[in-house]
Amino acid sequence: MKRPTIADIARRAGVSKGAVSYALNGQPGVSEATRKRILAIAQEIGFNANSAARALSGARARAVGLTLCRPARILGIEPWFMGLISGFEAELGAQSYALTLQVVASPEQEVEVYRRWWGERRIDGVIVTDLRENDVRIPVLQQLQLPAVVIGGSGEAGAVTQIWSDDGGAITEAVRYLVALGHFRIARVSGVPDLLHTQVRTKAFNQVCASLGLTDAVTVPADYTGEEGSRATRRLLIGGDRPTAIIYDNDVMAVAGLAVAQEMGLSVPGDLSIVAWDDSPLCSLVHPPLTALSRDVSGYGAQAARELLNAIDGRRVGNVQAQTAHLTPRGSTAPPRP
Amino acid sequence: MKRPTIADIARRAGVSKGAVSYALNGQPGVSEATRKRILAIAQEIGFNANSAARALSGARARAVGLTLCRPARILGIEPWFMGLISGFEAELGAQSYALTLQVVASPEQEVEVYRRWWGERRIDGVIVTDLRENDVRIPVLQQLQLPAVVIGGSGEAGAVTQIWSDDGGAITEAVRYLVALGHFRIARVSGVPDLLHTQVRTKAFNQVCASLGLTDAVTVPADYTGEEGSRATRRLLIGGDRPTAIIYDNDVMAVAGLAVAQEMGLSVPGDLSIVAWDDSPLCSLVHPPLTALSRDVSGYGAQAARELLNAIDGRRVGNVQAQTAHLTPRGSTAPPRP
């Protein structure tokens, strides 16, 4: 089926291509009557502007890019990204921007993809997640002057727009809550230590534990996968002075930890309290349902997309703080057994 | 930063734009020496062909589209889609095709998105999931002559390329296995009944149960969410003659079912055996780990992407059967207690 172009509309309306372009874009230069006639014809023949032609003549590509840098096996089960993506979509769809996705294996590959996308004029901007210390992607974004918004990390991305939430505050709340319940041997299973938000959380965790006099607070690094979550949990629980509460950096590891505890015959929350991060439906799915640090992930995504569209339109906003995760107590936390 | 074009390369190499185009695309018409020189310059200045210009002059957009038609809250936790997506990517990335994503609310919206994408020449083809009976999308795909591959559903999509797996065979295997263990009150919690693969499974389930003389085999429809999975499970377990085994249409509902059983004080697998569909890491994460109908979801996705690229290149292949899901026994199934 031959797809209609503005030339087709022009012919049928008996005007020039230019007039059609003005009419469709709401620009002055055509009378109201002609505009209506042209719009009616466009509607009738199901016209959609060729995005390539539009992009070619200097306009936007009307697409933004997202790279995901986690192994496929983690992506599938990690609710975080899908939550983010559906948030992006809510915002982008409304402005009829498309979202282009690419799964990569390393930050270096991400840089390659950014360069390629930008060179191909395929996208107008990118959303950057999983910020690291001295992230290789930031200088490239600046060099390319590629509009971007960085999720997580406040101030670490130089001049690039950033959106972040106060993870330190959230973890502090979680620790205080556990201490209030009577716990004093609290451990933590963290995500990938290279990631900036992991470091923020670790620092805050150490700080609040120190300030509350919890001397044996320990963080075991893991990688967000269930397997590593199980391994870390096992390591913590077979020790002599085993913790009475564990905080996990995501819900997948928390669920895995719960399974390990059950497998070892420990009761949750009787023998072990569990706090998860990122309250996906997964947390309420298991038994007992997990106490979690909740936040509106898809709202976070929507906000990020909004900021990116701002950045693309040249309205720069330096640094946006999103809602802080708040504690949602459920059945997996209780005072420790005496 | 000004992005380099073939004109820039042409100037530096002292040849015409046309020669550069031939050189970059591996076409005859330039000498080997010139080609090398041009490629070196392209490499040096970091050239990437403008995809809009390329698409405009009749070539491919080098992008394929995927619409996801499930509520955001399900998408996040449903490992199936992310598995598929990472499979697509593995294949598309290798051919440097981009994947464009759109989350929609209804099949009608999906149709709209297809029309828009096609009109905008934004994509070369689409991947269609969640086939329904008399699916409204199929005639539109044919009308637009939009290359497509339909996942799930063999024969129901007319002339469109399809890829499917033998879900009936898989569920038959699961029922036979449970019967061999000694179960005869087997229930099933299904996915959305409108979806074609749900119907295939239901039919096969009823058939094998009838042939094995299981008279009270019942299917409770749900919608793939944890909440519905819990509700359906509760409904099944509070009845008088409660089943000793339940088969779930996805792993999220199976995990929810496990939690309900534990909450009701039933032991799994002692009092209740559980079989999940789509063996994501989630199944091995919980305690006990779930027996599942496994398949290589991301391999399935890769195969679908391959078929789509074939269809785009005009190499039509009618109907491809993917690997049948096979039973992976784990801790959630055992003979029923006498």
Place this chain on the structure above:
DNA sequence: CCCCGTGACTTAACCGGTCAAGTACACTCC
């Protein structure tokens, strides 16, 4: 009556590739 301003268009260049058709030159062969 003429000039000027304005609204409603048309014209044509341009974006950055692709590709059919044309050209220039070397080389072979009768």
Place this chain on the structure above:
DNA sequence: GGAGTGTACTTGACCGGTTAAGTCACGGGG
């Protein structure tokens, strides 16, 4: 020596939009 055949390019049209610049008719003011 001239026709014929390649090879290695160049030229220029074209894809489908956008947009600056140009045209033309009409109306009002001096």
